[in-house]
Amino acid sequence: MEQLYQDLKELIVDALMLTDLNSSDIATEDPLFAGGLGLDSIDAMELGLAVKHKYGVRLSSDCDVMRHAFYSVKNLGDFIAAQRPSPAAVPEQQ
Amino acid sequence: MSALEFIPVRQWLAENRADKIVFCGHPQDLTAGELRRAAALLCAQLKKQPGQRMALICEDGARFVLGLLAAAMAGKTVILLPEGAEDFLAEHHEYFDAVLSDRDYNALPCPCTELTFNNSLDTADAEAAALADFCPEELDLNTPIVLFTSGSTGAPKLIEKTFELMERESRLIYETIGERLSDTVLMSSIYPQHLYGLTFRTFVPLCCGIPVLRQQMHYTEEICALPPRRYTFLSSPSFLRHLDFELPAPDIALTISSAGLLPYDTAFKVQKWTRAELCEIYGSTECGVMGWRIRDNPKTYFTAFAGVSFTMGQQSYLLHSPITAQEETILHDILEFNPDGTFKPSGRFDSIIKIDEKRISLQAVKAALLECREVEDAEAVTYQCGDRLFIGAVVVLRRAYRHPDEADGITKMQQRFRAHIAAKLGYKAQPRRFVFIDQIPENSLGKRVLAKLQQYFSVKAAC
Known part of the structure; x- marks a missing residue:
């Protein structure tokens, strides 16, 4: 999961063009929006599109579910991980 | 009728x-x-x-x-x-x-x-x-x-x-x-x-x-999951620009966009997605609605609502409208007119800008920054990144704060500045980027040239 969190931080910096920020400046459990990064609802839409394109996940139509998923890098990572097949379920390639 | x-x-x-x-x-x-x-x-x-x-x-x-x-x-x-x-x-x-x-x-x-x-x-x-x-x-x-x-x-x-x-x-x-x-x-x-x-x-x-x-509605998936009915979709340019057009649109009979000018390529994509007309409204909080246009081609100008007219004033237009309390209202937008009276806004006479449809004064952002104890001098400018406009802050720190003790001291300081500005002016007024310098550059007449300050953001933004 740590690698996914790190990848997400880099995606946030790239997709939202936070050019002064290093991915290490983003704390995994801190709020992404209405917090210190200065991100807003339009950033949330941009990040949603970037996450869909990169990870192929589907966003829920339930606003409360998505608010929770986009609350922090940790929540977003968990949301993406929950939609990925678990390693045990993926058949090994011959 | x-x-x-x-x-x-x-x-x-x-x-x-x-x-x-x-x-x-x-x-x-x-x-x-x-x-x-x-x-x-x-x-x-x-x-x-x-x-x-x-x-x-x-x-x-x-x-x-x-x-x-x-x-x-x-x-x-x-x-x-x-x-x-x-x-x-x-x-x-x-x-x-x-x-x-x-x-x-x-x-x-x-x-x-x-x-x-x-x-x-x-x-x-x-x-x-x-x-x-x-x-x-x-x-x-x-x-x-x-x-x-x-x-x-x-x-x-x-x-x-x-x-x-x-x-x-x-x-x-x-x-x-x-x-x-x-x-x-x-x-x-x-x-x-x-x-x-x-x-x-x-x-x-x-x-x-x-x-x-x-x-x-906050994002496309919510819209697409609505029960099947015919909708009029009320939205704004920044929201429309970020729709996911790969998802299937619900039955939308008309889209209305206002609170900022909608680029034609976005209007075209929205109309293609919804297979319906898009009506753009030109208005402001002081003046109410002033003009409207159906975005059927890139060159369509706004038509004034019935009874609405404009006359040129001093660094402003004077609006005459049946829906304002006073006979004349000062309008700081610059308007371009066609001979037939249709028009389009093309900027402002003052330093008020719009970020994602919210009107923001750069002077107010500067004033809020100057209230922070660490700040000796500051200016706020805009810069374009992709298709979005952001605020950039050029800040001169007081000497005591120029070398923060903690490794993440500058990041935390920026967060404090943003929180202060958000509380004073709203979250859209928060600068996206900060540049810290020793002195705000001035020209030979001792005046600050904002275009020069904007260069601090154009070089590194690379977008």
Whole structure:
């Protein structure tokens, strides 16, 4: 999961063009929006599109579910991980 | 002329419309009769509450109208703030005496009343009396509704509307585009307490008699999951630009965009996605609606609404409009006119800018930065990144703060600056980037050249 969190931080910096920020400046459990990064609802839409394109996940139509998923890098990572097949379920390639 | 009948404000909740569904969606549909009952009980409660100015803050369109009508009928002044964040409200608490909201604001030093349709009074007799007393057919149409916008000094500029002005504006819109709204449900990504939301999400649909979806839309998946109905989609350029056009669109009969100019490529994509017309509205908080255009080609200019005209003033235009309280209103937008009178805005005469449809004064951002103890000098400029406009702050720190002890000291300092600006001016006014320098550069005449400051952001942005 740590690698996914790190990848997400880099995606946030790239997709939202936070050019002064290093991915290490983003704390995994801190709020992404209405917090210190200065991100807003339009950033949330941009990040949603970037996450869909990169990870192929589907966003829920339930606003409360998505608010929770986009609350922090940790929540977003968990949301993406929950939609990925678990390693045990993926058949090994011959 | 529209097939819809125009319903004056005093008739919205009339007894003969009691079964008419005025709001639909989550958590349940509401009839005019149910809204009338809840407003009557809330009105009785508010009449006993001290304080004249009620800040109304909520996303649910039905609860918003509940608060609006109950407060007005109780003789209160409704205050519509641009932000609902608690730190913003705390910073601006001198502008209101109480809050009406669907959120919990327990930390604020004033009464906060929850807007709910399950409200009740202490006794059945009290409820019967409240229902008998409540007569929206006699609403004083001069009751004020106060909105906030950004002034050039940083202090909020208060704009006073009345129910009468809003009704006049709604009639003008009804007579111009009303027929396009027939048989639709209004669905919106706009907050009801913004003027554009107040006009198009509350007054226009209620005056045109079309139902309004209660919940606000935040992203494409929510829109695509709506129950199958024909919708009028009320939105803004920044929201429309970020729609996911790969998802299947619901049945949208008309898109209305306002609060900023919509680039034609976005208008084209939206019309292709919805297979429906897009109507763009030109207006402002002070002036109300001024022009409209159907974006059927890139060169279409705005047509002024009936009775609206402009004359050139000193570094401004003077607006003459049937929907403003005064005969002339100063307009700081620069307008380009065609010989036939159609027009388009092409910038501002002053230093007010728009970030994602919110009007922001760069002078106010600078002033807020200068209030931070670490800041000796500062300027705020705009820079373009991709298709978005951001605020960049050029800051000179006081010597004592130039070399923070902690490794992440600068990051934390930026976060403090952003939090301070958000509380003062709203979250859209937060600079996206900060540049720290030893001295603000000046030209040979000792003046600051903003274009030069903007270069700090164009070099590194690389977007």
